[in-house]
Amino acid sequence: MKLVTFFTEGQETLGVKLEQGILSLADIARISNSVDLASTRIDEFIRDDLTKRVQGLIEQYQSELSSHLISDENVQYAPCVPRPGKIICIGLNYRQHAIETNAPIPTIPIVFSKFSDTVAAHHEQIPLPRKSTQVDYEAELGVVIGRRTVDVSKENALDHVFGYCNVNDLSARDLQMRTHQWLLGKTCEKFAPAGPYLVTAxxxxxxxxxxxxxxxxxxxxxxxxxxxxxxxxxxxxxxxxQYMVLEPGDLILTGTPQGVILGYPEDQRVWLKAGDSVTIEIEKLGSLTNTFYDSI
Incomplete structure (x- = not known):
């Protein structure tokens, strides 16, 4: 199932993306007389794992729901996980990316974080930070946790994943490299676009x-x-x-492959500028596009 959060008259609305368009959960609830689903948000959907129930209602009321499909072009997207409890990131996690940046291959995961309010939506414009001149893109697979997870084995770990999404782990490299802590260059405004969909595992x-x-x-x-x-x-x-409690709705960014601006020779690095557009595409997850502008 592809879940999408979008705005209707300024209010967040949860929907399901089908081939023909988007069905709002409010319409599914009204037509199926499932009153408790009417105002369900994505964090509640994840916590209660409503996938099978909602899929069953869509199949049962398919003919009645067909006239309520919304075209993708008419949707103003919200981040696919608007309020992640945590955003946890893994650095240098693609072999070829480590090689292109002349970094040693990590022997244990490099863990850092972004603040949860850095999420942004598909088609949302991203401000370029005033204090940076070296903003870089990073295509990443986002992993959304589905249930409370403590000390889970590798063999059972994927059972704790609710779904996946495209993420652009935007990075202000000049701020990131000021110190050994990367946080400053990773947490600028809207530096974690995520979407357009949250696709179930x-x-x-x-x-x-x-x-x-x-x-x-x-x-x-x-x-x-x-x-x-x-x-x-x-x-x-x-x-x-093994080191922290993972909660439903937590978002994990799993690293980026080779091809970022930082990996180019210094004289060939052309950093993102106002008017640029970046699209992230991951198989089965759709496309996430954002444009950039100079902040005032």
């Missing part, structure tokens, strides 16, 4: 074999596969759960 199946790409103004810059991860998704979830 059953649709993705194997997160460790997905094509992942990034385009800047239509030019392909990153083209890899999640199989190049040094630490795969099951390893990451298991590792993190």
């Amino acid at each position: 059953d649709e993705v199946r194997n997160p460790n074999d997905l094509e992942i790409k990034a385009f800047v103004n239509g030019e392909k810059r990153q083209d890899s596969n999640t199989s190049d991860m040094i630490f795969h998704v099951d390893e990451i979830v298991s590792y993190l759960s």
Whole structure:
């Protein structure tokens, strides 16, 4: 199932993306007389794992719901996880990316974080920080936790994942590299666009074999596969759960492949500028596009 959060008259609305368009959960609830679903948000949907129930209602009331489909073009998207409890990131997690930046291959996951209010939506404009001149894109697979997870084994880790999404782990490299702590360059306003959909784990199946790409103004810059991860998704979830409690709705960013601006020779680095457009595409997850502007 592809879940999408969007705005209706300024209010967040949860919907399901089908081939023909988007069905709001409010319409599904009204037509099926499932009153308790009417105002359900994505965090509640994840916590209660309503996937099978809602899928059953869509199938049962398919004919009645067909006239309530909303075209994608008419939707103002919100971040697919608007309020993640935590955003946990894994650095240098693609072998070829570590090589291109002349960094040693990590032997344990490099863990850092973004603040949860950095999330942004598909098609949302992203301000370029005034204090940075070196903003970079990073195509990443986002992993959304589905249930409370403590010290889970690698073998059982994927059972704790609710779904996956495209994320652009935007990075202000000049701020990131000021100190050994990367936080300053990772937490600028809207520096974690996520979406357009949150795709449930059953649709993705194997997160460790997905094509992942990034385009800047239509030019392909990153083209890899999640199989190049040094630490795969099951390893990451298991590792993190040994040191912190993972809660439903937590978002894990799993690293970026080769092709970022930082990986170019210094004299060939052209950092993101106002008017640029970046699209992240991951197999089965759709496309996430954002444009950039100069902040005042």
